[in-house]
Amino acid sequence: MAEFSDRANAIQPTGVRKMFDLAGQDAIHLGLGEPDFQPPSVAIDAFHEAMKAGHNKYTTTAGLHALREAIAGIWQQYEPNLTADSVCMTMSGTNALLTTYLAFLSEGDNILIPDPCFPLYGPHAVISGAEPRFYPCTFENEFVPTVEDLEALVDDRTKAVVFNFPSNPTGATITPRERDELLEFARRNDLWVITDEVYDRIIYDRPHVSFLGAGYDNVVMVQSFSKTFAMTGWRMGYILSPNAEVVKQMTKLQYYITACSTDAMQYGVLAAIQRAPDYPSEMRDAFRRRRDLICERLNGMPGVSCHVPEGAFYVFPKVAVPGWSSVDIALEILKDGVVCSPGSAFGAAGEGHLRFAYTIDVEKISEAMDIVEGVLTRIKHLPPPEQSAAF
Numbered sequence: 001m002a003e004f005s006d007r008a009n010a011i012q013p014t015g016v017r018k019m020f021d022l023a024g025q026d027a028i029h030l031g032l033g034e035p036d037f038q039p040p041s042v043a044i045d046a047f048h049e050a051m052k053a054g055h056n057k058y059t060t061t062a063g064l065h066a067l068r069e070a071i072a073g074i075w076q077q078y079e080p081n082l083t084a085d086s087v088c089m090t091m092s093g094t095n096a097l098l099t100t101y102l103a104f105l106s107e108g109d110n111i112l113i114p115d116p117c118f119p120l121y122g123p124h125a126v127i128s129g130a131e132p133r134f135y136p137c138t139f140e141n142e143f144v145p146t147v148e149d150l151e152a153l154v155d156d157r158t159k160a161v162v163f164n165f166p167s168n169p170t171g172a173t174i175t176p177r178e179r180d181e182l183l184e185f186a187r188r189n190d191l192w193v194i195t196d197e198v199y200d201r202i203i204y205d206r207p208h209v210s211f212l213g214a215g216y217d218n219v220v221m222v223q224s225f226s227k228t229f230a231m232t233g234w235r236m237g238y239i240l241s242p243n244a245e246v247v248k249q250m251t252k253l254q255y256y257i258t259a260c261s262t263d264a265m266q267y268g269v270l271a272a273i274q275r276a277p278d279y280p281s282e283m284r285d286a287f288r289r290r291r292d293l294i295c296e297r298l299n300g301m302p303g304v305s306c307h308v309p310e311g312a313f314y315v316f317p318k319v320a321v322p323g324w325s326s327v328d329i330a331l332e333i334l335k336d337g338v339v340c341s342p343g344s345a346f347g348a349a350g351e352g353h354l355r356f357a358y359t360i361d362v363e364k365i366s367e368a369m370d371i372v373e374g375v376l377t378r379i380k381h382l383p384p385p386e387q388s389a390a391f
């Protein structure tokens with residue numbers, strides 16, 4: 001058979017997806033990062049109306065002007081000079097991320113990526129011909145990187161650094177002082193900053209801290225409506241930068257990747273922004289109740305310690321069962337009917353953790369936590385697997 005490319009051979013399905021595929025029909029799902037809400041009904045209606053009105057065509061690559069203007073308006077609180085021209089619509093945050101990498105990375109370059117992280121960050125670097133270099137975000141440091149760890153990875157082929165707050169998988173956020181130190185690091189090393197802020201509206205106890213408007217122009221924000229308006233299946237996102245040259249380059253590339261975003265759906269998203277602006281906060285309040293419950297339950301279990309996350313809808317507890325890897329533990333929990341993700345699915349530094357996405361109602365979370373507690377209590381007394389399961 002003819003051969004596949006090195007880049008196709010080099011990447012593997014993620015551990016999150018593998019757990020999902022192994023789950024039985026009745027399993028309780030705390031695996032995938034997908035809100036259990038539907039998009040606001042005004043958005044669904046507007047999408048429908050737009051199709052009926054004939055918006056079923058190609059749009060400009062950057063997308064609907066009114067939508068880009070509305071998006072710029074949202075972010076002007078951080079960066080007042082943003083305009084519609086600061087935004088290019090994409091078909092998801094995933095698409096925005098890959099386009100951004102392709103704009104900044106040449107063959108042989110490297111890019112700094114958090115560990116643990118959203119599992120696409122590393123493979124996207126490989127697809128772009130670059131080397132992913134992982135900086136640790138440790139439990140002990142509340143999952144915030146240190147500048148020393150970042151500095152240690154930089155060389156003359158380091159082009160960009162990815163930051164993701166609130167974080168998937170840890171739920172970590174940062175303070176303005178920590179953000180400023182990270183930007184200072186980027187400035188000193190002349191790096192592009194790619195800031196993934198797709199969870200900016202799911203934040204609990206303090207205002208969101210953005211990398212926009214903090215005095216550094218070589219910054220690109222990757223965004224998505226998947227989490228903000230529960231539109232995972234719509235595949236709508238965007239790239240935003242205060243730097244006009246950056247948006248121009250990205251829009252040029254985006255043309256060759258998807259030509260444009262979906263026509264009618266852009267009207268649906270615009271309706272959500274304009275007519276359901278409080279929808280994300282309502283979802284966030286529901287997530288807060290779940291977060292409080294799941295953290296309390298996890299922290300009461302043997303060998304488990306869990307920070308109470310300040311953002312996103314994930315908890316990333318340390319789960320210590322001597323001799324058992326995070327994959328072994330996740331598989332054992334799965335046998336009893338609960339899907340979670342092994343920490344190692346998010347990078348080497350995730351080993352020793354599990355990720356639970358609290359995207360189900362509190363009754364189901366309680367039921368799932370009873371099961372998890374039962375499994376952890378049981379396996380403590382069992383000999384560890386002779387050979388750890390590999391993912």
Ligand SMILES: Cc1ncc(COP(=O)(O)O)c(C=O)c1O
Pocket residue numbers: 033092093094095118164167168196198223224225226232235236237
């Ligand atoms: C941190 C982070 N960035 C980006 C995305 C991509 O979102 P989407 O491709 O659904 O827009 C996700 C999805 O889980 C995520 O967790």
